[in-house]
Amino acid sequence: MKEGPTGVGLNELKRKLLISDPQHFGVTIPHTSRPKRNQESDGVEYHFISKHLFETDVHNNKLVEYGEYKGNYYGTSLDSVRSVLSKNKVCLLDVQPHTIKLLRTSEFKPFVVFVKPPTMERLRETRKNSKIISSKDDKGSAKPFTEEDFQEMLNTAEMMESQYGHLFEKVIVNDDLTTAFSELQLALKQLETETHWVPVSWTHS
Numbered sequence: 001m002k003e004g005p006t007g008v009g010l011n012e013l014k015r016k017l018l019i020s021d022p023q024h025f026g027v028t029i030p031h032t033s034r035p036k037r038n039q040e041s042d043g044v045e046y047h048f049i050s051k052h053l054f055e056t057d058v059h060n061n062k063l064v065e066y067g068e069y070k071g072n073y074y075g076t077s078l079d080s081v082r083s084v085l086s087k088n089k090v091c092l093l094d095v096q097p098h099t100i101k102l103l104r105t106s107e108f109k110p111f112v113v114f115v116k117p118p119t120m121e122r123l124r125e126t127r128k129n130s131k132i133i134s135s136k137d138d139k140g141s142a143k144p145f146t147e148e149d150f151q152e153m154l155n156t157a158e159m160m161e162s163q164y165g166h167l168f169e170k171v172i173v174n175d176d177l178t179t180a181f182s183e184l185q186l187a188l189k190q191l192e193t194e195t196h197w198v199p200v201s202w203t204h205s
Ligand SMILES: Nc1ncnc2c1ncn2[C@@H]1O[C@H](COP(=O)(O)OP(=O)(O)OP(=O)(O)O)[C@@H](O)[C@H]1O
Pocket: 005, 006, 007, 008, 009, 010, 011, 012, 013, 126, 127, 130, 131, 132, 133, 135, 174, 175, 176, 177, 178, 180
């Protein structure tokens, strides 16, 4: 499980992990109530369900997280996480910090990595040629980072870390991308090869 402020590089790091070992890592397929487009297939880009069913699922706590955008719901179900785990893969999931509590169970055994922005100076330097890809925008528009984007990223990161820092198992500063990716790979490898501490209740199941 990874998290961090918008634009910090979560998608980029997730993409790199998936490419590096597609047998080992997996991602969830989200649910949406938006109508399926012609070129899309159910269960590939999204699980397409009705608005009514989405609301029932929300009511029955079947979703890890969900939100509404342009009148349609989008969300990730607990079952979609289970489906990745059932293939014996490590599920890469970005979540809001308040969701960590929900996932800290013996079933999911999350390893929480906080992806943190570097200093303002280093953001300016490293993101010179980077574009923010608006995930919310259907056309996937991309525009350069502004000073405000950097400031917001730093503010959000500080807020997240002060409020939820105790829930992070690993903090990775995404300064140089290649270095950050290597650190992430190493942390995940160590997680699988070395002994680490978990709540005692997790050892009984
Ligand atoms: N270390 C880095 N150096 C330079 N550019 C980077 C670095 N990390 C990410 N980027 C670029 O910054 C942009 C935003 O990254 P990305 O889309 O991964 O962010 P995100 O955290 O997933 O954002 P969101 O939550 O809004 O989807 C991308 O164009 C990405 O290539």
